[in-house]
Amino acid sequence: MQCSSQMLLMTAVVGMASFGDVPAAMAEQLTAPTLVQASLQRFAHDDADMVRHAAAKAYERLPKEEDDFAKDAELLRAAIHDEPAAFRRKVEARIQEVLNASHDVSIAGQKPVDAVVRRALDELTEAVQKLNAEFPEALRSPV
Secondary structure, three states, X not given: OOHHHHXXXXXXXXXXXXXXXXXXXXXXXXXXXXXXXXXXXHHHHHHHHHHHHHHOOOHHXXXXXXXXXXXXXXXXXXXXXXXXXXXXXXXXXXXXXXXXXHHHHHHHOOOOOHHHHHHHHHHXXXXXXXXXXXXXXXXXXXX
């Protein structure tokens, strides 16, 4: 694991202390439920940030949020590293959908047309929701 991945994992573990314990049943289903939950919460947070920046027409902030999604993806990939290959492939496909959608929002913000930005944001939120749905309900973050 790279040093930056280790830092992300440590940040997530420390940050999860304020979110309470994941139910014991979840711990039996996934090898790193706390990290999964932290990752999903970060995806939801970054989705909300993109919506907020677009609503404020702060389009110059969208590329930074796109970078944050890439960091979220790295964290989630590390969290599911020890899961079965079929599950990892399914989640990886959803992660890629989120990354593509966040890129589309960033691109839409370069020459902003409100309807185009809104459509890209809606697609991003939908992609984050689909990613969230791949995990047990107790781990999901509201999007």
